[in-house]
Amino acid sequence: MPSISRRVQAIKISDTKLMPMIAAKVGGCVSLGQGVPSFATPEHVVDAVCSALRQDSAAGKYTLQPGLPALREAVAELLGSEKGVQADPETEIVITVGAMEALLAAILTLVERGDEVLIPSPYYASHVEQILLAEGVPVPVPLRSEDWGLDLEAMERAVTSRTKAVLLCNPSNPTGAVYPDADLKALAALCERHGLFVITDETYDSLTFDSPMPMSLASLPELAGRVILVNSFSKRFALTGWRVGYAYAAKPLMDEMLKVHDCTAICAPAPSQAAALAALTGPQDIFVQMGASLKARRELACARLDELRDHFSYVRPGGAFYIMARYLFSSESSREMAQRMIREARVVTIPGGAFGPEGDGHLRLSYGASEKEINEAFDRIQSWVLL
Ligand SMILES: Cc1ncc(COP(=O)(O)O)c(C=O)c1O
CATH class of the missing domain: 3.40.640.10 (Type I PLP-dependent aspartate aminotransferase-like (Major domain))
Incomplete structure (x- = not known):
């Protein structure tokens, strides 16, 4: 069997795409994972x-x-x-x-x-x-x-x-x-x-x-x-x-x-x-509104993380719709932590280590989801870490 190229052997599918696949097998998960703004096409x-x-x-x-x-x-x-x-x-x-x-x-x-x-x-x-x-x-x-x-x-x-x-x-x-x-x-x-x-x-x-x-x-x-x-x-x-x-x-x-x-x-x-x-x-007001919603979601996600300050620390983000949350309650690798959170809390996040060694010890949380989903995800995380 001829071998596949070394170029392709050297690369991998990102955890941003893998975590939702793991979550799909577990079922019933809420996602703070992939960076998708929740809005429908206008x-x-x-x-x-x-x-x-x-x-x-x-x-x-x-x-x-x-x-x-x-x-x-x-x-x-x-x-x-x-x-x-x-x-x-x-x-x-x-x-x-x-x-x-x-x-x-x-x-x-x-x-x-x-x-x-x-x-x-x-x-x-x-x-x-x-x-x-x-x-x-x-x-x-x-x-x-x-x-x-x-x-x-x-x-x-x-x-x-x-x-x-x-x-x-x-x-x-x-x-x-x-x-x-x-x-x-x-x-x-x-x-x-x-x-x-x-x-x-x-x-x-x-x-x-x-x-x-x-x-x-x-x-x-x-x-x-x-x-x-x-x-x-x-x-x-x-x-x-x-x-x-x-x-x-x-x-x-x-x-x-x-x-x-x-x-x-x-x-x-x-x-x-x-x-x-x-x-x-075309009209831009709907996109301005989306930006305002994402800003409100940032406030929500930060407020929910603040309630968990004994468990997570983070740098308040100024843009995009991500937060790198450092977990303070475990020394597990971020990949183990993210997978355990899917299995035990049914919340999808992306392991920080997927974004380079400096990201390990963190989970990347996306707040592109609706406020209802963000609240549900944090309710689940809260019950899980306080167990
Ligand atoms: C920094 C960055 N660049 C590029 C992309 C890819 O964007 P597109 O959907 O336009 O391919 C993404 C998607 O998440 C991104 O976060």
Whole structure:
């Protein structure tokens, strides 16, 4: 039997996807696991997709390979107005199959076998798997444990002659941290000094609860030509199942990325692009309301954790919809703890160790679920830990 590739042997399915599978076997669980905003696809988005499919024979066919022109234009306008990123929609934007495909295209475009990529840790697990898939070397750089902030001195120490890029997720999944402008500027200076590429994953950019949308590394002139910005329609517009995202890069980089996009996806699904266009150009009040609901859910989740302060400690998150909760009542590994919580409390969480060694001893809690589900999950955790 010939062997499967070492590339694929080196990667694994993330615990974010495995925990719900374990929970499905146990049955009757409530989830604080996968990062899914609970909201249904808004009516105006459903209507736009249905009428496109009914009225336009092109709506179910391949679009242009980089994406629908109107959607690329809307994305370029958004990047300009919200982030000060001036993108040419003709040549510098690609619509992808979720942010996930954009990230993979970015990483395959930049990373060669043995290239090191610095990645603040705890990190989003799929970033690491994608770097490994490209035969690169992920180099986790610990975040400050007291506030999950960037440790720029540690980043500097981690740079070697093999370092190719930095991959930053801001706001962060899994910590919920939002990095301040001063740290982003210092990181940009570091990348400029060492001639590094930057991949900036801004999937949660609209979900900051105590501060404005964070500055984009792609807006900094010192990084011009060496940044790939990745974003998603999944979280801001609650379109996780539609699988649509996008990337921005300067034309010479985008020309290369488009080759990867072509041979992996051809184009993002046409109906999903119609959904994304309607979400981006239609009424925004419903999405503003979703953001406000997530902020209220943060308050709820933090208040419920505060009631359990003898059992959990945490850094209050400023964005995204995750909390890394450190458990104080056991020295079990986070994987054992998460599995035991599924079996004994019937609550799904994600083991912090899935996000790097700095995450062990924690469980990642998502507050994307409804308030009723969040309360039910915490009621169960409370009865379980107080047993
Ligand atoms: C940081 C981060 N990047 C990318 C993704 C993937 O997003 P998409 O659904 O657009 O592929 C996720 C999904 O949870 C995420 O948390």
